[in-house]
Amino acid sequence: MLENEIRTHTCMLCDANCGLRVELSEGRVVGVRGNPDDTFSRGHICPKAAAIGDLMEDPDRVRTPLRRTAKGFVEVGWEEALNEIAQRVADLRRTRGADAVATYVGNPTVHDYGAALAILPLRAVLGGKNHFSALSVDTLPRMVASQTLYGVGSATPVPDIDRTDLLVVLGSNPMVSNGSGMVSPDIRNRLRAIQERGGRIVVLDPRRTQTAKAADEFHFVRPGTDALLMFAMIEHLFAQGHHLRSAAVKQFGGAGLDALQAAAARFPAESVEAQTGVAPETIRRLADELATTPKAIIYGRMGTCVQAHGVATTLLLDLFNLVAGNLDHEGGIRFGTPAADLLRIGALVPKSQGLGMARSRVDGLPGFLGEFPVAALLPEIETEGHGQIRALLLHAGNPVASNPNGARLAKALSTLDLVVAVDMYINDTTRHADFILPTTVGFERSHYPLLLAAQGVRDFASFHRPIVAAPAGVRESFDILLDLASRVAARSGAARRASAPALRLMRKLGPNRIVDALLRVGPHKLRLADVEAEPNTLDLGPLQARLREILRWKHKAVPLFPPMLAEQLPALEALRDSAHEPLVLISRRTLRSNNSWMHNMARLQRGKTRCTLEMNPADAATRGLEDGTTVRLASEVGDVQVPLAVTDAVMPGVVCLPHGFGQNREGVKLRVAAAQIGASVNDVIDHRRTDAISGTSALSGQPVTVTTA
Ligand SMILES: Nc1nc2c(c(=O)[nH]1)N[C@H]1C(S)=C(S)[C@@H](COP(=O)(O)OP(=O)(O)OC[C@H]3O[C@@H](n4cnc5c(=O)[nH]c(N)nc54)[C@H](O)[C@@H]3O)O[C@H]1N2
Numbered sequence: 001m002l003e004n005e006i007r008t009h010t011c012m013l014c015d016a017n018c019g020l021r022v023e024l025s026e027g028r029v030v031g032v033r034g035n036p037d038d039t040f041s042r043g044h045i046c047p048k049a050a051a052i053g054d055l056m057e058d059p060d061r062v063r064t065p066l067r068r069t070a071k072g073f074v075e076v077g078w079e080e081a082l083n084e085i086a087q088r089v090a091d092l093r094r095t096r097g098a099d100a101v102a103t104y105v106g107n108p109t110v111h112d113y114g115a116a117l118a119i120l121p122l123r124a125v126l127g128g129k130n131h132f133s134a135l136s137v138d139t140l141p142r143m144v145a146s147q148t149l150y151g152v153g154s155a156t157p158v159p160d161i162d163r164t165d166l167l168v169v170l171g172s173n174p175m176v177s178n179g180s181g182m183v184s185p186d187i188r189n190r191l192r193a194i195q196e197r198g199g200r201i202v203v204l205d206p207r208r209t210q211t212a213k214a215a216d217e218f219h220f221v222r223p224g225t226d227a228l229l230m231f232a233m234i235e236h237l238f239a240q241g242h243h244l245r246s247a248a249v250k251q252f253g254g255a256g257l258d259a260l261q262a263a264a265a266r267f268p269a270e271s272v273e274a275q276t277g278v279a280p281e282t283i284r285r286l287a288d289e290l291a292t293t294p295k296a297i298i299y300g301r302m303g304t305c306v307q308a309h310g311v312a313t314t315l316l317l318d319l320f321n322l323v324a325g326n327l328d329h330e331g332g333i334r335f336g337t338p339a340a341d342l343l344r345i346g347a348l349v350p351k352s353q354g355l356g357m358a359r360s361r362v363d364g365l366p367g368f369l370g371e372f373p374v375a376a377l378l379p380e381i382e383t384e385g386h387g388q389i390r391a392l393l394l395h396a397g398n399p400v401a402s403n404p405n406g407a408r409l410a411k412a413l414s415t416l417d418l419v420v421a422v423d424m425y426i427n428d429t430t431r432h433a434d435f436i437l438p439t440t441v442g443f444e445r446s447h448y449p450l451l452l453a454a455q456g457v458r459d460f461a462s463f464h465r466p467i468v469a470a471p472a473g474v475r476e477s478f479d480i481l482l483d484l485a486s487r488v489a490a491r492s493g494a495a496r497r498a499s500a501p502a503l504r505l506m507r508k509l510g511p512n513r514i515v516d517a518l519l520r521v522g523p524h525k526l527r528l529a530d531v532e533a534e535p536n537t538l539d540l541g542p543l544q545a546r547l548r549e550i551l552r553w554k555h556k557a558v559p560l561f562p563p564m565l566a567e568q569l570p571a572l573e574a575l576r577d578s579a580h581e582p583l584v585l586i587s588r589r590t591l592r593s594n595n596s597w598m599h600n601m602a603r604l605q606r607g608k609t610r611c612t613l614e615m616n617p618a619d620a621a622t623r624g625l626e627d628g629t630t631v632r633l634a635s636e637v638g639d640v641q642v643p644l645a646v647t648d649a650v651m652p653g654v655v656c657l658p659h660g661f662g663q664n665r666e667g668v669k670l671r672v673a674a675a676q677i678g679a680s681v682n683d684v685i686d687h688r689r690t691d692a693i694s695g696t697s698a699l700s701g702q703p704v705t706v707t708t709a
């Protein structure tokens with residue numbers, strides 16, 4: 001008998017980039033384990049990685065291009081599909097204008113560097129303003145804050161958790177998400193190491209999460225009130241004179257220190273207690289500890305982004321770290337120096353791509369980096385007039401499940417002239433597609449962490465080529481997107497046709513030569529071959545001081561009280577002085593799911609449903625609701641029925657439902673997922689609730705009611 005072959009690769013499912021050892025037998029995956037020799041992830045994996053083989057072999061996977069007909073989806077050849085799509089796109093651009101053709105790019109694109117590289121030229125050929133991505137249900141406020149403070153949207157600070165002695169986590173659950181805004185594989189041991197060297201972890205969250213349970217200290221904070229909390233913490237820094245001792249203020253601080261102090265003075269700890277639910281003594285003590293512990297961080301992620309004050313909160317988090325002396329500091333928050341330097345590339349973005357330089361037609365939501373927030377997608381489809389969206393091209397996106405007001409979005413999709421999805425499943429969104437174009441997944445494609453390496457808690461690089469052959473009918477996304485761009489260009493006017501040689505060249509080069517070129521000019525002067533030569537993840541060292549360099553590119557100094565923050569003061573004061581909603585909704589992630597699309601893996605979905613609505617016992621008692629019963633969760637925009645889980649893990653006044661469930665709408669072909677009990681939390685979230693500055697969807701804090709079903 002032949003011995004099974006063991007190959008290394010990197011997991012492409014979430015941000016952690018865990019190194020894998022994949023066992024192959026006759027070209028098929030028979031085992032996936034953590035790679036103990038991987039210098040970064042040290043053998044760690046989560047249950048999802050074991051399912052990558054199942055994912056590639058999923059009987060429900062789309063393996064050949066499909067066309068939707070009155071009788072359902074039927075197979076179609078690539079030539080026929082791409083030509084017809086290109087012709088219909090070109091016709092729509094001609095008759096209805098470029099804005100009629102929209103794109104939506106979903107999260108897995110982040111983990112496919114080829115696709116990420118090809119999206120931009122496709123969008124350039126399409127022209128138009130209606131481009132969307134999952135960024136605006138995720139980390140957009142982080143990028144807007146970085147653009148504002150450091151002049152570079154991709155310069156997102158990373159918590160130096162391997163060297164810190166105090167980590168305060170606000171609105172993130174890395175024990176389940178495996179870390180976000182920081183590539184931190186083996187997070188459990190990285191967090192434990194903080195405690196083992198005598199340091200502490202503090203969590204503030206509306207829910208006592210798995211991370212909270214592993215922490216040394218935990219406090220509830222009411223959803224959407226983090227900006228008040230951060231202002232109060234900053235107020236205390238000033239009151240204690242920490243600003244006078246902060247090296248970061250002297251080194252990096254620009255104008256606005258007095259204005260920041262004056263603004264913070266309006267939010268002393270006592271004044272925000274009623275709204276935030278955090279005791280004034282706690283606020284002051286945490287601020288002191290963060291300022292006096294030499295290596296300390298306050299870090300925020302999803303919970304601080306997808307809420308009504310996402311940008312304000314993110315700005316205040318960084319400003320707190322700056323005034324407390326923890327910015328660009330060992331064991332504080334620092335910037336990555338990735339081998340393909342996404343930060344340097346981000347500094348090349350022209351002013352015209354800045355926040356609000358374009359506005360969406362219907363609601364006037366601000367554009368950023370050539371995209372509008374997804375909150376604009378629904379109105380732009382529904383509202384007639386010049387520039388109305390008539391076609392949507394999706395890459396790796398499931399907006400019906402992941403965007404607010406999903407059920408209504410599904411209806412809107414069914415009114416479009418053309419929907420095309422580069423995807424692997426017939427799910428909530430792609431069931432509306434006229435064409436589904438199947439792409440490589442898992443180990444069928446190569447992996448380079450082009451977008452994520454900038455967020456490593458150490459600088460790192462890894463490159464692996466495909467180790468499993470793709471089914472004959474699927475193609476690489478890089479190729480699909482560029483091929484489509486070429487065909488649209490060929491059918492359009494002279495200006496578009498002129499882009500044909502550049503598109504041809506890019507396709508000919510392929511993604512690897514582009515990455516190789518970026519590596520050669522990057523700060524580590526590597527070649528792709530150097531990265532490939534290290535199968536266990538190339539370690540490029542701990543995070544370095546980099547802010548001085550970044551500030552040379554655009555801003556000379558960090559503005560300490562940006563105008564966009566000043567403009568939010570009246571709204572934040574109104575929030576501080578208002579009574580809070582009786583019941584608001586937040587969401588959560590589960591270890592065995594990945595947003596909306598790993599629910600079809602039987603090995604991950606065994607056992608009872610994880611799609612339960614968590615409610616505090618006090619709230620259940622006042623409503624006469626019992627644990628385990630089915631309840632109706634409703635808002636102004638929709639309602640769902642889900643099982644209730646009564647638990648003191650959520651704070652009073654808050655209910656929590658995981659996102660990504662409810663894949664049982666008509667036409668979905670996901671046999672395992674559709675059989676599960678559950679519903680989509682986004683069917684009750686109003687798309688009009690957005691972050692005041694960036695238009696990011698305020699997924700957290702939706703007012704709801706819960707009654708017996
Ligand atoms: N209420 C609520 N909503 C949320 C969130 C939340 O916490 N609460 N989280 C938000 C966040 S952080 C995100 S990132 C978004 C995600 O939002 P989206 O990116 O819109 O959705 P996903 O669930 O990631 O769906 C990914 C799609 O890509 C397909 N796919 C999977 N792998 C590949 C691949 O390799 N190539 C291609 N071409 N397709 C692939 C899947 O079949 C699926 O259709 O959801 C957001 N929505």
Ligand SMILES: Nc1nc2c(c(=O)[nH]1)N[C@H]1C(S)=C(S)[C@@H](COP(=O)(O)OP(=O)(O)OC[C@H]3O[C@@H](n4cnc5c(=O)[nH]c(N)nc54)[C@H](O)[C@@H]3O)O[C@H]1N2
Nearest residue numbers: 171172173177180223224301302303590591593594595700
């Ligand atoms: N297992 C698993 N891992 C994943 C994913 C997955 O779906 N499943 N998705 C991946 C993706 S795309 C991303 S972006 C990352 C996200 O990774 P994280 O940023 O860690 O996101 P969450 O796990 O959603 O944690 C957000 C936390 O914010 C809290 N929260 C909600 N609203 C508020 C608020 O207003 N204020 C505060 N302070 N807290 C609030 C929630 O209770 C929750 O604990 O995870 C990635 N990893």
Ligand code: SF4
Nearest residue numbers: 011014017018046049
């Ligand atoms: S933590 Fe993320 S990268 Fe690591 S094995 Fe799990 S899904 Fe893959």
Ligand SMILES: [Mo]
Nearest residue numbers: 107134137138
């Ligand atoms: Mo995300």
